[in-house]
Amino acid sequence: MSASVEADMRPVLSVLSVDDHPIYSQGLALALHAMKNSRVRNDHGPLRFEYADSLHAASARLQREPGFDLLLLDMMLPDGNGHELLAHLQRNQPDLPVVILSANDSPSDVTMAISAGANGFISKSAPLAEVDQALSDVLSRKIVTPSNYSRSAPTEATLQLDEAVPNLTPRQIEVLGLLARGLPNKRIASILQCQEDTVKSHLKALFNKLEAHNRTECVRRGFQLGLLGHNDS
The missing domain is CATH 3.40.50.2300 (Response regulator)
Known part of the structure; x- marks a missing residue:
């Protein structure tokens, strides 16, 4: 066929x-x-x-x-x-x-x-x-923003939702950015040149720090808190 x-x-x-x-x-x-x-x-x-x-x-x-x-x-x-x-x-x-x-x-x-x-x-x-x-x-379950969208800090509207921005490690921020692109764990591990189990550990930490229950919610919280800009999506 x-x-x-x-x-x-x-x-x-x-x-x-x-x-x-x-x-x-x-x-x-x-x-x-x-x-x-x-x-x-x-x-x-x-x-x-x-x-x-x-x-x-x-x-x-x-x-x-x-x-x-x-x-x-x-x-x-x-x-x-x-x-x-x-x-x-x-x-x-x-x-x-x-x-x-x-x-x-x-x-x-x-x-x-x-x-x-x-x-x-x-x-x-x-x-x-x-x-x-x-x-x-x-x-494909990605979160999409305009090509000219960028933010360097949470907006006033965002801070009204949650004033406490969690302290993420540089590697956790990298993983969050790749997560926002809709990439699976295996692909994230390949990009970061680490084991898939390591990616899973970072995701567990991200879910905990961002109070998220799944990948989409994790990315949404990243946007809410100003942790993601247009280059991450």
């Missing part, structure tokens, strides 16, 4: 795009469908887009159809801020990957969104190839 036939037989990924500007959301869907060598399609399968133009419409749709594979969310909607829906999803559908698509990609907005539970933040001005790669990375 050819690769193209196998790809056609893969399950269709359902994407809900929540945006009150249909030209952008529908245009993005068409562009991804037409894109040659799309990373998200090649890695994860064909996409089916559905649309909602408000928080109310999105909430109703998610309640009727809880099986979406990915949510694309604009932050500024006619009936409120996207953070409201993000908070609701964290309580009720925490496993649904959420990507923020916003015209405003200031570092504070990016940090707040990731800290609140978003799996990715993409600027609406980003090139199509960057958006395509970012969506593929999020579906």
Whole structure:
């Protein structure tokens, strides 16, 4: 069986795009469908887009159809801020990957969104190839931020979440950065030229210091506390 036939037989990924500007959301869907060598399609399968133009419409749709594979969310909607829906999803559908698509990609907005539970933040001005790669990375359980995102210290909003920044060793910070790239233990060990058991020990220490229960939560805490910048994702 050819690769193209196998790809056609893969399950269709359902994407809900929540945006009150249909030209952008529908245009993005068409562009991804037409894109040659799309990373998200090649890695994860064909996409089916559905649309909602408000928080109310999105909430109703998610309640009727809880099986979406990915949510694309604009932050500024006619009936409120996207953070409201993000908070609701964290309580009720925490496993649904959420990507923020916003015209405003200031570092504070990016940090707040990731800290609140978003799996990715993409600027609406980003090139199509960057958006395509970012969506593929999020579906691979990585946390994605804009290419121009950087931070040197926790923001005021972050410090309100947790003022105590744990003291990590340089090697633990290296491991955290590689973890943010979605790399498995074996690959991290290869990059750091150490044993896989050593990586596991570093991860155990990171989980303990960052009060995290899994890899994704560990990376999210890294963003919250200003321990990760754009070069880490």
